[in-house]
Amino acid sequence: MSYLTQGRFGGLVCGSSEMSNVSTGSLLGKFVNKTVLSNDFQWAWQNYKQVVLTLQKEFGCKSLMEIGGGRSPLFDYSEYRNLNTFYTLNDISPKELALAPAWPLKACFDICSPPSTIESSYDLIFSKMVFEHIPNAAKAYQAVYRLLKPGGIALSFFPTLYCLPFVLNYLSPERLSSKLQRLFDPRPDPKFPAYYHWCRSSDYLKQNLKTVGFRYIEVSPFYGHAYYRSIPFLRTTERHWTRMARGRNLTILSSFAYAFVQR
Numbered sequence: 001m002s003y004l005t006q007g008r009f010g011g012l013v014c015g016s017s018e019m020s021n022v023s024t025g026s027l028l029g030k031f032v033n034k035t036v037l038s039n040d041f042q043w044a045w046q047n048y049k050q051v052v053l054t055l056q057k058e059f060g061c062k063s064l065m066e067i068g069g070g071r072s073p074l075f076d077y078s079e080y081r082n083l084n085t086f087y088t089l090n091d092i093s094p095k096e097l098a099l100a101p102a103w104p105l106k107a108c109f110d111i112c113s114p115p116s117t118i119e120s121s122y123d124l125i126f127s128k129m130v131f132e133h134i135p136n137a138a139k140a141y142q143a144v145y146r147l148l149k150p151g152g153i154a155l156s157f158f159p160t161l162y163c164l165p166f167v168l169n170y171l172s173p174e175r176l177s178s179k180l181q182r183l184f185d186p187r188p189d190p191k192f193p194a195y196y197h198w199c200r201s202s203d204y205l206k207q208n209l210k211t212v213g214f215r216y217i218e219v220s221p222f223y224g225h226a227y228y229r230s231i232p233f234l235r236t237t238e239r240h241w242t243r244m245a246r247g248r249n250l251t252i253l254s255s256f257a258y259a260f261v262q263r
Helices: 025-035 041-058 077-083 094-098 137-147 164-171 174-184 203-212 232-248
Strands: 003-005 063-067 086-091 105-108 122-128 148-159 216-222 256-262
Touching (some): 025 256, 122 137
Antiparallel strands (some): 003 105, 216 256
């Protein structure tokens, strides 16, 4: 099922002009080098919105899509007005989109199978804590490729295997993993099944993304997490483990990642 609805303050048709100042892959690499200033997980969470804003400004993005934004889009209305862009909020669930604010354009579809009518429509596509819930990452990234304009950029922010809490979540039956989440990270948000398909920060992810056809790929790993903050022994052990992994840049042991791709 898919549909597009008119946002209260936005138009239905995305901007049609090509991105004017994306010309070489080195621009994306330079952007990541100067913008991602830490490999600590707290930095990743605290600065994600600013990274998206900086991407939008530096690459002149006029048409944006947030994948899996649902009830909680990254930007509020005042921030959206300052962006001066077409902003589309996507989610697979009509119930989640129904809980979203009225101002964005809404697009209800599975990111693995978007409608062909909006292909090559977006300068910037971004997502936060979505791709771990997608059972077929290849189809999802292929869809992102089709949705992007030539030269368009996508940024996904996701947890990575083989960080222990995510390994446990991946291996546990859904009922048990839901209980574990409430124990380590009690939040009111709904829990969705997690598959962690392609959710790595190592060369494994880069090689897979190359097969999709992206011209340029940049992956930034982040280390550490706060799931054991209320359990002293595990918290101390995790901090030592994280310090070692960060010092050696063992991407296989990262906990989160930003993946930047350019069509």
